[in-house]
Amino acid sequence: MKLSFLSSYSRSLSVIGLLLLAGLLSWLFLAYKPPAAWAENELRLIASLSLSTLPPLPLDPSNRASADPVAQELGHALFFDVRLSANNQVSCASCHKPELRFTDGLDKAKAIGQSRRNTPSIVGLAYSPWLYWDGRRDSLWAQALSPLEDPQEQASNRMYIARFVTQDPEYRGIYQSVFGEVPDFSDRSRFPEHAGPGLKTAWYAAWETMSREDQQLVNITFANVGKAIAAYERLLVPPPAKFDDYADALVDGQQVPGDIFSNDEVKGLRLFIGEGRCMECHNGPLFTNFEFHNTGIISYPGDLPDRGRVDGLRDVRSNPFNCQSVYSDREPEKCLELIHAREGIELIGALKTPSLRNLSDTAPYMHKGQIKTLKETLEHYNDAPFAMIGHNETEEPLGLLSFELRQLEAFLKTLQAPLEIEQRWLQAPQ
Amino acid sequence: MFKKLMLLKIVLLLPMLAGNVVAQEEEASVLESEQGFYRLSYESQLNPIVINQMHSWILHVDNADGKAVSDAEISVGGGMPQHNHGLATAPSIMAIGNGNYQLQGLRFHMMGHWELELSISSGGIEDKVLVVLDL
Numbered sequence: 001m002k003l004s005f006l007s008s009y010s011r012s013l014s015v016i017g018l019l020l021l022a023g024l025l026s027w028l029f030l031a032y033k034p035p036a037a038w039a040e041n042e043l044r045l046i047a048s049l050s051l052s053t054l055p056p057l058p059l060d061p062s063n064r065a066s067a068d069p070v071a072q073e074l075g076h077a078l079f080f081d082v083r084l085s086a087n088n089q090v091s092c093a094s095c096h097k098p099e100l101r102f103t104d105g106l107d108k109a110k111a112i113g114q115s116r117r118n119t120p121s122i123v124g125l126a127y128s129p130w131l132y133w134d135g136r137r138d139s140l141w142a143q144a145l146s147p148l149e150d151p152q153e154q155a156s157n158r159m160y161i162a163r164f165v166t167q168d169p170e171y172r173g174i175y176q177s178v179f180g181e182v183p184d185f186s187d188r189s190r191f192p193e194h195a196g197p198g199l200k201t202a203w204y205a206a207w208e209t210m211s212r213e214d215q216q217l218v219n220i221t222f223a224n225v226g227k228a229i230a231a232y233e234r235l236l237v238p239p240p241a242k243f244d245d246y247a248d249a250l251v252d253g254q255q256v257p258g259d260i261f262s263n264d265e266v267k268g269l270r271l272f273i274g275e276g277r278c279m280e281c282h283n284g285p286l287f288t289n290f291e292f293h294n295t296g297i298i299s300y301p302g303d304l305p306d307r308g309r310v311d312g313l314r315d316v317r318s319n320p321f322n323c324q325s326v327y328s329d330r331e332p333e334k335c336l337e338l339i340h341a342r343e344g345i346e347l348i349g350a351l352k353t354p355s356l357r358n359l360s361d362t363a364p365y366m367h368k369g370q371i372k373t374l375k376e377t378l379e380h381y382n383d384a385p386f387a388m389i390g391h392n393e394t395e396e397p398l399g400l401l402s403f404e405l406r407q408l409e410a411f412l413k414t415l416q417a418p419l420e421i422e423q424r425w426l427q428a429p430q
Numbered sequence: 431m432f433k434k435l436m437l438l439k440i441v442l443l444l445p446m447l448a449g450n451v452v453a454q455e456e457e458a459s460v461l462e463s464e465q466g467f468y469r470l471s472y473e474s475q476l477n478p479i480v481i482n483q484m485h486s487w488i489l490h491v492d493n494a495d496g497k498a499v500s501d502a503e504i505s506v507g508g509g510m511p512q513h514n515h516g517l518a519t520a521p522s523i524m525a526i527g528n529g530n531y532q533l534q535g536l537r538f539h540m541m542g543h544w545e546l547e548l549s550i551s552s553g554g555i556e557d558k559v560l561v562v563l564d565l
Binding site for chain 1: 481482484513514515516517518519520521522534535537539540541542
């Protein structure tokens with residue numbers, strides 16, 4: 001009796017063991033099964049992601065200096081110049097570090113104070129109709145002006161900067177050759193040392209004492225500073241990566257080159273364009289639609305949930321340096337993005353889709369660096385949690401298995417490539 | 431003599447021109463409105479239509495008898511029904527004469543199935559046309 005009990009017990013154990021082994025083998029089989037050949041519609045999607053399909057960078061009609069090589073030189077110098085900050089220690093490059101793909105590796109940017117959000121990369125942003133996570137600016141040049149006066153960032157003021165750039169012996173000549181006339185700010189009774197709207201009380205008060213014409217003169221010069229910085233930033237475009245080599249080889253109809261992509265990378269790409277639904281937002285050769293989406297990212301510890309595009313849209317419409325402003329070089333009726341910007345409840349808590357190129361250099365991720373690793377990012381989309389405000393557009397969990405998330409991550413890493421630009425642009429001018 | 435040659439050329443060219451016009455009309459497919467009051471055709475500034483690019487369309491509206499409708503009020507809505515979201519932009523429509531209208535400010539931000547709903551109203555007659563796009 002006792003023996004028969006033992007034998008039935010061990011039989012059950014063996015059955016369980018066999019089942020476990022079968023489970024493990026099928027798991028391994030699923031994970032290591034060689035990938036199937038690409039279908040026609042998959043090839044079309046893959047081709048649409050290749051950098052070979054990226055059109056040449058169009059001119060920015062709101063910035064007449066956007067492709068001017070002299071403006072690029074001026075902008076390059078200004079980008080790295082700490083003298084544009086109140087404490088002479090912070091430049092654009094302090095947060096947009098070239099060695100980190102023009103990000104800073106922090107949750108939220110730290111400059112003179114702490115900024116509200118994560119520093120996004122600048123690479124490829126010249127293609128974006130909107131700047132900032134919430135799209136509160138509509139050109140690179142208008143964006144470049146904001147940190148200069150932001151009390152948490154460079155904390156300076158437009159009067160000081162306009163005078164500095166037009167009087168500094170290094171900058172004066174080059175400014176003149178790009179923008180023509182250099183205004184005369186020497187009369188201190190008309191042009192105080194520090195002045196700017198909405199800033200420190202004393203600076204604001206000084207601004208209010210100025211005539212509208214003089215304010216406009218300062219604003220024009222200040223806008224030109226942004227336009228020069230933008231001309232430099234337009235040089236920063238992503239280079240082709242391993243993925244592009246693979247996609248181009250596929251599209252050319254060559255034999256699928258097994259030595260470019262590993263099986264995991266191929267499967268990751270298949271998930272990316274299919275079941276992972278990543279391409280709904282991360283589409284086109286820059287892996288972003290530059291649109292605003294609520295994907296249920298949890299708010300930063302101690303912060304209220306970010307209202308995102310709802311606030312950004314209001315802000316960009318009233319921004320005095322937007323595409324329709326007098327400081328823009330574009331005819332107001334041609335500012336189509338601004339004119340046709342959408343509103344609606346979908347934009348509550350919605351933030352701009354970032355590019356997925358070069359993610360290895362740009363952690364932590366999301367608008368406040370809430371997610372530290374790619375693995376956690378993929379887990380977030382796999383879970384699709386409820387949004388704290390608004391509605392998570394991704395709707396439902398992806399239900400991918402853990403090895404599939406690993407494959408997706410392997411694919412994302414094939415989008416990494418060093419910038420193909422002369423080294424001198426990636427450091428302060430000598 | 432010269433005049434005769436010119437005339438001959440014109441006579442010879444006319445059918446070719448007419449042929450071109452017909453071919454273009456055939457390319458721009460004509461959509462009938464839900465209740466049959468209007469016929470709409472459109473031509474996109476982008477051909478083929480690609481994602482993430484701001485562009486405009488020219489719409490042409492005829493009534494059921496094939497007469498151009500130039501005084502219609504047209505509004506546009508739509509989105510991706512499978513994703514439960516609307517358009518990425520807020521397009522506008524402006525009459526440009528002879529039954530033509532400019533639909534400005536379209537940008538599609540995802541690949542897949544899109545639907546544009548055009549509500550047309552003229553002389554108190556309202557009707558809708560659904561334009562379906564697979565990008």
